[in-house]
Amino acid sequence: MPDHMPIGSCFLVLLSLVCCCDGTCPNMCLCISDAVSCSSTGLTKLPQFLPTFSITLDLSHNYIFYLGAGSFEKMPRLENLCLAHNQLTNMGEGVFQNASGLRFLDLSSNKLHVVEQQYFHGLWRLEELLLYNNKITQVESGMLNGLSSLKKLYLSLNQLTDFPFFTIQDNTHPFLTMLDLSSNRFSNLPWADIKALPTLVQRGLYLHNNSLLCNCAMYSMFWHWQVRNYDTLRDFADDHRCSIHGEMRASIKFLHHTQFFRNCTLEKPVSLPVTVYLSTVLVTEEDTISLDCQTSLKSTELSYTWLTPSRGYLTPASTNNSLITIFPNGTLEIQSVKVNDSGLYVCKAFDVKLGVNATRELNVTVSLPPPESFNTGYTTLLGCAVTMILILMYLYLTPCRCSSCKQPKPPSVTAYDPSSLSSVFTSSIRENKAYSDKHVAFLEPMMSPGVTEEWTQDS
Numbered sequence: 379m380p381d382h383m384p385i386g387s388c389f390l391v392l393l394s395l396v397c398c399c400d401g402t403c404p405n406m407c408l409c410i411s412d413a414v415s416c417s418s419t420g421l422t423k424l425p426q427f428l429p430t431f432s433i434t435l436d437l438s439h440n441y442i443f444y445l446g447a448g449s450f451e452k453m454p455r456l457e458n459l460c461l462a463h464n465q466l467t468n469m470g471e472g473v474f475q476n477a478s479g480l481r482f483l484d485l486s487s488n489k490l491h492v493v494e495q496q497y498f499h500g501l502w503r504l505e506e507l508l509l510y511n512n513k514i515t516q517v518e519s520g521m522l523n524g525l526s527s528l529k530k531l532y533l534s535l536n537q538l539t540d541f542p543f544f545t546i547q548d549n550t551h552p553f554l555t556m557l558d559l560s561s562n563r564f565s566n567l568p569w570a571d572i573k574a575l576p577t578l579v580q581r582g583l584y585l586h587n588n589s590l591l592c593n594c595a596m597y598s599m600f601w602h603w604q605v606r607n608y609d610t611l612r613d614f615a616d617d618h619r620c621s622i623h624g625e626m627r628a629s630i631k632f633l634h635h636t637q638f639f640r641n642c643t644l645e646k647p648v649s650l651p652v653t654v655y656l657s658t659v660l661v662t663e664e665d666t667i668s669l670d671c672q673t674s675l676k677s678t679e680l681s682y683t684w685l686t687p688s689r690g691y692l693t694p695a696s697t698n699n700s701l702i703t704i705f706p707n708g709t710l711e712i713q714s715v716k717v718n719d720s721g722l723y724v725c726k727a728f729d730v731k732l733g734v735n736a737t738r739e740l741n742v743t744v745s746l747p748p749p750e751s752f753n754t755g756y757t758t759l760l761g762c763a764v765t766m767i768l769i770l771m772y773l774y775l776t777p778c779r780c781s782s783c784k785q786p787k788p789p790s791v792t793a794y795d796p797s798s799l800s801s802v803f804t805s806s807i808r809e810n811k812a813y814s815d816k817h818v819a820f821l822e823p824m825m826s827p828g829v830t831e832e833w834t835q836d837s
């Protein structure tokens with residue numbers, strides 16, 4: 379034991395030395411466990427020593443105007459770095475080298491002019507990058523290279539006229555769901571590149587409050603997004619303006635005033651949003667069921683078709699039978715339902731003007747009224763087994779094997795047998811090809827409980 383003492387104390391001395399240099403908290407900052415805050419301390423440059431084990435570093439609201447190469451290389455555990463509200467005009471090459479653990483980087487409200495392509499090299503874990511409210515006029519085309527974990531990129535309130543959309547692809551930025559380019563100076567954009575962006579990026583692309591030029595290519599893209607009801611458009615409908623012939627005074631809110639674009643040929647969406655809601659309906663025989671066809675489509679001029687398990691396709695025109703009605707709002711009403719009306723009902727609402735379909739599914743189970751429904755297959759089976767045992771006991775335990783004795787009757791099997799019923803239905807389903815195709819297509823949403831919504835990807 380005593381032999382180990384010198385080694386142990388040596389280690390302790392070493393440790394305290396390490397702690398002494400690395401653990402120093404710059405006196406203007408606040409250091410708490412793994413976080414350091416030097417916010418609003420009048421710093422003009424980075425403090426020389428910062429705790430090396432910090433995960434969060436807040437340098438916001440200072441006067442830092444430059445960051446050189448390897449500024450954070452002694453902080454390998456750094457994940458969150460806030461440099462908002464400083465005076466940065468540019469940064470040295472390799473400023474974030476050896477800080478590859480960064481996940482959140484806030485450079486908003488500075489004075490950056492150009493986002494150079496080497497600034498963020500190596501930050502493959504970076505998820506959020508905030509660059510809004512700078513003076514950025516140019517984003518170099520390699521800037522996003524290697525930022526493969528990026529989820530959100532904010533570039534709003536800058537002076538951009540151009541952006542390298544083509545560098546964003548499904549396989550390069552699979553998690554990107556927010557690209558904020560609002561309040562910049564875009565007038566014309568490479569619409570073909572934007573149309574080729576992954577659907578998730580298009581869905582989170584903010585372009586409002588720019589000085590766009592009114593033309594069909596521009597309108598066609600926004601029309602696409604509007605049909606899909608993207609939040610980016612809905613939330614900022616009034617801030618989407620474009621100028622006619624580049625004349626700033628003649629600017630229109632183009633999501634409201636669409637008559638200017640009436641001569642544009644708008645391609646019908648290639649693949650459309652399909653909404654599937656699955657709900658369950660339980661009724662007893664002879665009830666009247668009323669199945670509504672409420673989908674995500676809001677237009678009042680929709681046409682409806684119903685696919686039913688027992689009667690095939692139904693349209694309003696084909697239901698002139700008093701027991702079955704399809705109302706103008708799509709609701710299907712069936713009076714006096716039978717057990718064989720059970721199964722999956724699929725309603726398709728179709729908006730002819732927009733070329734959009736939406737689907738609603740309802741799983742209807744019609745059961746027999748209570749007395750009969752008690753006699754389920756399970757109790758019948760149990761009854762059979764008990765009877766069988768009684769017969770065997772009777773045959774083997776009674777001395778007299780009298781052939782004239784009355785055989786006990788097996789319990790009567792009622793008309794309702796769920797297993798045979800379901801097989802009747804599956805076979806009728808298989809006969810209907812369209813139906814079975816549907817069934818496969820919606821298998822996924824059907825398995826999840828409650829209301830599900832599925833968006834198809836652009837091809």
Ligand SMILES: *[C@@H]1O[C@H](CO)[C@@H](O)[C@H](O)[C@H]1NC(C)=O
Pocket residue numbers: 451452475476
């Ligand atoms: C930074 O990383 C390089 C290799 O990527 C390494 O050679 C260098 O020692 C690191 N610097 C520090 C201070 O950790």
Ligand SMILES: *[C@@H]1O[C@H](CO)[C@@H](O)[C@H](O)[C@H]1NC(C)=O
Pocket residue numbers: 535561562587617
């Ligand atoms: C629109 O952008 C300008 C700068 O281009 C900015 O000053 C203004 O605040 C923005 N307006 C809105 C509503 O975002």
Ligand SMILES: *[C@@H]1O[C@H](CO)[C@@H](O)[C@H](O)[C@H]1NC(C)=O
Pocket residue numbers: 638639640641
């Ligand atoms: C649209 O076409 C009509 C005739 O087809 C024409 O009179 C009108 O000026 C065109 N509108 C625009 C905005 O080009």
Ligand SMILES: *[C@@H]1O[C@H](CO)[C@@H](O)[C@H](O)[C@H]1NC(C)=O
Pocket residue numbers: 688689716717718719
């Ligand atoms: C369903 O059952 C009823 C009797 O319960 C019968 O009249 C009707 O024809 C059956 N319908 C189908 C589609 O099998």
Ligand SMILES: *[C@@H]1O[C@H](CO)[C@@H](O)[C@H](O)[C@H]1NC(C)=O
Pocket residue numbers: 695696697698699
């Ligand atoms: C609807 O009723 C008309 C006559 O009342 C009949 O000729 C037609 O076949 C019926 N259509 C269907 C689908 O039952």
Ligand SMILES: *[C@@H]1O[C@H](CO)[C@@H](O)[C@H](O)[C@H]1NC(C)=O
Pocket residue numbers: 670671672705706707708709
């Ligand atoms: C549709 O119309 C029918 C008959 O007018 C009505 O009973 C039903 O409640 C309506 N359904 C919806 C969802 O509005």
Ligand SMILES: *[C@@H]1O[C@H](CO)[C@@H](O)[C@H](O)[C@H]1NC(C)=O
Pocket residue numbers: 649650726728734735
């Ligand atoms: C939408 O439904 C209509 C009518 O059933 C059909 O003709 C059309 O092909 C459907 N479109 C898509 C994209 O599924």
Ligand SMILES: *[C@@H]1O[C@H](CO)[C@@H](O)[C@H](O)[C@H]1NC(C)=O
Pocket residue numbers: 658722741742743824
């Ligand atoms: C419909 O409901 C029945 C009984 O609740 C269930 O057995 C069946 O799996 C359901 N079908 C679908 C497609 O959800």
